[in-house]
Amino acid sequence: MKSDIVVETRNLTKVYRDFWGRQKVRALKALDLEVRQGEIFGLLGPNGSGKTTTVKLLLGLLFPTSGQSLIFGRDASDVRKNERIGYLPEESYLYRFLNAEETLDFYGRLFNMPKAVRRQRTFELIELMGLGWARRRQLKEYSKGMVRRIGLAQALINDPELILLDEPTTGLDPIGTREMKDLILRLRDEGKTILMCSHLLADVQDVCDRIGILHQGELKELGRVDSLLKIRDVTEIRASGLNHQAQEEIKQVIERHDGKLLSMGNPTTTLEDLFLRIIRESEAHPGRRVRGEGPGAQVNRG
């Protein structure tokens, strides 16, 4: 069989019913999906499109109305599949009366990990998430971003092969978002499979290898990100060090080949990139301020 298929759904359907068994919502309609080993798969869609329902069905938190979902070839109701899975829920549902160390130790115990291993993993993950300074603080004192990070840490406690991330970047500031994306890419490079769902297009675009777009419980689009986003009849030219004359020449070349110049000029950076650069500069040189006109002035306007 195809051994590199990690997640597979067959005709997966979920209908929410009320107390009397009357149909309320068809949250998911006959989903067929395959996620292969080592890829980052993004489930994309507006709110209420069935992304979270899919993840919950995969994990066995919900039972399918019909169809089947398999992870590592095991049914969703089989607890043994969880040995190799890490799950970060939409919001980090953690025990707020525990501190970071207790939290990770608790989840480590649920994986039946011996004490030495638990201690090692806990230490590594807290350092990785940059929460070393708050390891003994109860989670109720944590900021949203910190809780999110400890939530990710608990998802990684067992060094999982498959990681399910439900809206991984919600509640994170731009730096946190960037770090999360970097971490996701790093995990992929380590050979892990990642399934994430999000409604933030930028996140998905940046990290995912393949995406599926859900709308009203139906899969509308499926494919590789680069091929989906490539606009085949547009050519983007970016160059530096060209004088006015050279630019005119290029325009003429385009016209000669019956092309139409859409725009040409100094390219702008994205707001996200700019923000990040400024913050990084400010961390490298604390105390420096922007005077008068300059690239930093854009920050004030933004």
Add this chain to the structure above:
Amino acid sequence: MVIETEILPLSIWLPWGLLYWLAVVGGAAFAAVLVGWLVAALRSGPVAALRMTGRTLAGGAADLVLISPRRVWALSWLAVKESIRRRVVVVFAVFVLILLFAGWFLDPGSNQPARLYLSFVLTATSYLVLLLALFLSSLSLPGDIKNKTLHTVVTKPVRPSEIVLGRILGFTAMGTFLLVIMGLVSYVFVVRGLSHTHTLTGADLQPAEQSAGDQLSGRTSRVHQHRHEVIIDVAGGGRVKMEQGHWHELTIKKSGERSIYQLGPPKGLLVARVPVYGKLHFKDRTGKDAEKGVNVGDEWTYRSYIEGGSLAAAVWTFDGVTEAKFPDGLPLELTIEVFRTYKGDTSDPEDIPGILGSLAVRNPKTGEMVEAKIFTAKDFATDLQFIPRKLQTADGRTLDLFRDLVADGRVEIWLRCLPRAQYFGAAQPDLYLRAHDASFKVNFAKGYLGIWFQMVLVIGIGVLFSTFLSGPVAVMATLGALLGGLFSQFMARLATGEVIGGGPFEAFIRLVTQQNLVSEMEPGLRTTVAQMLDVVMGYGLWAAAAVLPDFGSFSFADYVAYGFDISPVLMLQCAFRVLAFLLPVFVAAYFFLKMREVAK
């Protein structure tokens, strides 16, 4: 204290109990599997349903057997942490507050101060601990489901069985901790509340009237609303009489001409008697064997009566009476009820003689019988009598108790009422040999163990309901089970039609039509329908009574308060019953949680 039901020996109790348990649990399990199959069959056809049921059962068996101690430990630890977060310490504060106020209201000068104090602390502790167990256990899982914290737990390789077991163990650990502390505080409260002593000076003592010589008698000072009579004999030894169930040790020191009297702390107040019960049968007025005595018209048929001034007797047969066990003679305690058919002239205190009774010892083999004691019957009180080793027969011979009257460890004690036309009422536990006293501290701890049993049961029920109900509903359901369990014996009698006045529907009609319980119901449609509904209801009540644990039987408060040692056999039976109840509860809770969509 009245023990209406005899404690059966384990060798008889265990096999029958096991059989009953298997019948109830097997029946319930079969019904559950059948319902599961029916529901599945409605959805996906009978054959597929059979396969699904089989798979569920196999998976369930695996989940129940392959439990990881480390995961259970982690989940128990979480339950303890959660309890602490829910501020269980407040309960302890409430308990201390209750004791502080109780110090004002509990009267150490009452007739039975130890009984009062002990039943108070045991009752207060059990209410608080049971309520705490109820809330903790039934609110925990629904809270986790509502906060979705359970999502991160069940997506780990955790089996539902481990979640259930972890909860039960965690809350039990927390409850045990609280119970131990409450027990220690209660013990100190009782001992300190009852502790007192009296003073006695030479001026309190007068030469005794009846006997000549140096014998002195008098009364101690008044403390806790009582005084003790004191008798100082010729040899200079002192004796303090029993009052309010206790006495004090008296030490007399000579300092020159004057004697200094000192009384110690109360003795015999906090005891744990170990009774040895015999088998009771009766002799009727002609001296023939009878199963029962006379009925004097009491509705309560617990005690049977013997007629005075006749050959009627109540005969207890004791086994295993050996010299090694009772080297000095037989100490026995009796509580008999006196039924008077005439009364003396109450205006003249001399003319109210107590009703006299006699205790005789008989050898069941040789038939040799000696009258050992003539006593004045004490109504509503436990009387301590002592049968010495050497006994004088009517014809002047001296018999040895063990050589002449005990045959192979068996001896008969005969109780007779002496005055004509007066009656003594007795039941089997009314006369027993007080073999020895066990440690009161241990008995007190056993009393708390009884509360612990109840607490564990409540936690089990609470966790069971919390696997499929929302928090407040689970609380109410657990409370219902607790109350139902307390009345389970009544429900069983209601179901079998033993209760006068019919079932709930008939009783309701009687209530609104203002008919009494015994009058015949008017025949007609209404009565027929009501009685038919009662029969149907009876099955439900019977089932409920069979399933719910009889909480009352786990309460040992009376044993401790009345000063009886709680027999190890009873403790073992209770332990077995707790286990027998928790096992199916655990399995049921597992299946409910397994079938539940956690994220719904």
